[in-house]
Amino acid sequence: MNAPSPITAPLGSALGPIARAGQRHALRRAPQSLSFEFGPPKTPELEETLWTCIRRLEPLNPDFVSVTYGAGGSTRGRTHRTVKRILEETSLKPAAHLTCVGASREEVDEVIRGYWNAGIRHIVALRGDAPGSLGGAYQPRADGYANATELTAGIAAIAPFEISVSLYPQKHPESPSIDHDIDVLKAKVDAGATRAITQFFFDIDAFLRFHEQVRKAGVTIPILPGIMPVTNFNGLQKMAGPCGIPLPDWLGELFEGLDNDPDTRRLVAGSVAAEMCARLQEEGLSDFHFYILNRIDGADLAYAISRVLGVRETAA
Numbered sequence: 001m002n003a004p005s006p007i008t009a010p011l012g013s014a015l016g017p018i019a020r021a022g023q024r025h026a027l028r029r030a031p032q033s034l035s036f037e038f039g040p041p042k043t044p045e046l047e048e049t050l051w052t053c054i055r056r057l058e059p060l061n062p063d064f065v066s067v068t069y070g071a072g073g074s075t076r077g078r079t080h081r082t083v084k085r086i087l088e089e090t091s092l093k094p095a096a097h098l099t100c101v102g103a104s105r106e107e108v109d110e111v112i113r114g115y116w117n118a119g120i121r122h123i124v125a126l127r128g129d130a131p132g133s134l135g136g137a138y139q140p141r142a143d144g145y146a147n148a149t150e151l152t153a154g155i156a157a158i159a160p161f162e163i164s165v166s167l168y169p170q171k172h173p174e175s176p177s178i179d180h181d182i183d184v185l186k187a188k189v190d191a192g193a194t195r196a197i198t199q200f201f202f203d204i205d206a207f208l209r210f211h212e213q214v215r216k217a218g219v220t221i222p223i224l225p226g227i228m229p230v231t232n233f234n235g236l237q238k239m240a241g242p243c244g245i246p247l248p249d250w251l252g253e254l255f256e257g258l259d260n261d262p263d264t265r266r267l268v269a270g271s272v273a274a275e276m277c278a279r280l281q282e283e284g285l286s287d288f289h290f291y292i293l294n295r296i297d298g299a300d301l302a303y304a305i306s307r308v309l310g311v312r313e314t315a316a
């Protein structure tokens, strides 16, 4: 006899989580929190693409949109300009990522104060990786913040920011264990973190087990699963490998032979991400963070998936 499925599917139902959600329409609730992550653009052309993505997603009225920060401050000016423009020209609430690797406390504190003075009230506090050392040995600067926990405390000491931090459902590559990562998260909460955003993942059962472990450890802040709508599996492999993110065989198989067929890849990407999100929603997750990577197809997919989750546009 087959082991019972962990999924809460009605017995004999052939429906997947999206259709089941439709069936239980009356019980269904749109996500409590939706957020999108972008990168600071390098060129005027890329800036235009970014703004196409932002304008596409703005009507969904996300809780916040975040802008990444290059390790060592390499995008300091661009990140600052981008969050400031979002604040000034849109109805969105920007969150600025900030890393502490390769910088002194004084330099990082100056960036934090700069954000506060520019009207930014939300920072995503990260350690970052030294260039070329992703997943390798990390050497903190003697006069710098040693890790994201120290950075979180530093930000909280400067001004009452909302502070989001990272979380790794399948372990940070340098961490000895998931338990250690959860201890680190608890230390970040004690230091002032108000929300955790996870690394992207594709193993939903592993994520759900991890989520349960985090809650059992007494962490109550919102945990946003990081969703990466994937249209290019080869690109994903390059990104996931150094971050220690396992990619399931089934995902590779879905994209097999589609290298020259971007339209089908987009459709496959949309189905995978929508099924993942609908399943998480069915399991009670109510907050979602989408990695857009400034790709217009990423924004299109996030838009479609948000609708599948029950989000509707707000009136202009």
Ligand SMILES: Cc1cc2nc3c(=O)[nH]c(=O)nc-3n(C[C@H](O)[C@H](O)[C@H](O)COP(=O)(O)OP(=O)(O)OC[C@H]3O[C@@H](n4cnc5c(N)ncnc54)[C@H](O)[C@@H]3O)c2cc1C
Pocket: 067, 068, 069, 070, 071, 097, 098, 099, 124, 125, 126, 127, 128, 129, 135, 146, 147, 148, 149, 165, 166, 167, 172, 173, 174, 175, 176, 180, 181, 184, 187, 197, 198, 199, 200, 226
């Ligand atoms: C949502 C999200 C957004 C990101 N955005 C960016 C970005 O904008 N720019 C960028 O460069 N990178 C970004 N990253 C990547 C991140 O910088 C790397 O994953 C980096 O390796 C770790 O950063 P962290 O903030 O998770 O570090 P930390 O939380 O400091 O953890 C790093 C390692 O140190 C260990 N550790 C932490 N504190 C302690 C302690 N007190 N004692 C012992 N061990 C400890 C942890 O277990 C872990 O193994 C992002 C990651 C995520 C998940």
